Amino acid sequence: MNVLLVYAHPEPRSLNGSIKNFVVQRLQAQGHSVQVSDLYAMHWKAQIDADDAPQRDANQPFNPSADSKTAYANGQQSADIAAEQDKLRWADALILQFPLWWFSMPAILKGWVERVYAYGFAYGVGEHSDRHWGDRYGEGNMAGKRAMLIVTTGGWESHYGARGINGPIDDLLFPIHHGVLHYPGFEVLPPFLVYRSSRMDADRFTSIEAQLGQRMDQLFSTTPIAFRQQNAGDYVIPALTLRPEIAPDTTGFAAHVAA
Structure with a gap:
């Protein structure tokens, strides 16, 4: 199988x-x-920026979405963007690896997402109607591919627990899992997390290698996170809210994961 590792450190x-x-x-x-x-x-x-669409009309204001759409459709994107899109087409699985900096991914990785996820490639695809609101959240051009995060953080595991000061790690990673990966269609695997990254010795690293090695061996067999699909009946369209009978006592991020 083909695996793309996007690494940001x-x-x-x-x-x-x-x-x-x-x-x-x-x-x-x-x-x-x-x-x-x-x-x-x-x-x-x-x-x-405007350099990402080199053939655009420079006399017009730069519109990130519209200019991205035109450049992608006409094969006029900057070469670095097109090369990363080719890697994503090639890949059966995507791994994003990064340190958790200020509760999110490093800016350079966010920039990779913003530039590579062009209109027509990762979003803006599919029918929009009163029955189907685009091919997204479980559908889209990345459907059939897998994705997971490898994340290091300086904080203790307890800091990211259900009552931890930093907030639950699942909540912090939800915008990436659900928005960056599930949105364009990836099957999203549970993340691999390394806590207290600044307190590492040889014995602990050996243990981490053993655990991570097992996760890599199971990359194509691990059960994905059960995010709800937008067009599969759980959501009212076009309001895009969960139907009243779906997880009626649950709100927030957890409501969008099937039990």
Whole structure:
């Protein structure tokens, strides 16, 4: 199978660098083909701007969505964006690896999403009607592919527990899991989390390798998170709210995951 690892850490000698190298080696040992987009090493341009659509009319105001749509449809995107889209088409699974910085992904990785997820490629596809509100949230061009996060954080696991000061880790990652991955159609796997990343020794890293190795071995067999599909009957269209009989006593992010 083909696996794309999008990696966002500026220091190759870091814990994240070691994890990335281990993941690549483990997947290749299992017979998978692996491509790595090392965003810092690539000097990836994080900001979306008019340069992403080089054939656009410079006399008109830049519109990120409309200009993205035109550039994608006409094959006129900047070369770096088109190359990453080709990697996503090739991949059977996507892994996003990053340190949790200020409760989210690093800016360079967010910029990868904003630029690569062009209109017509990752969003803006499918019929919009009173029965079907676009191919998204379980449908779309990434349907049939898998995705997961590998995330390191300096905080303790208890800091991200149900009553932890930082908030539950599932809630913090929901915008990425549900919005960045489930939205364009990926089957989203539970994340692999490394807590207290600054308190690492050889014995603990060996333990992490064993756990992560098992997750990589099961990349194509692990049961995905049971996010509800938008057009499968759980939501009222076009309001896009859950039907009253669906999880009636649950609100917030948890309501959008089937029990």
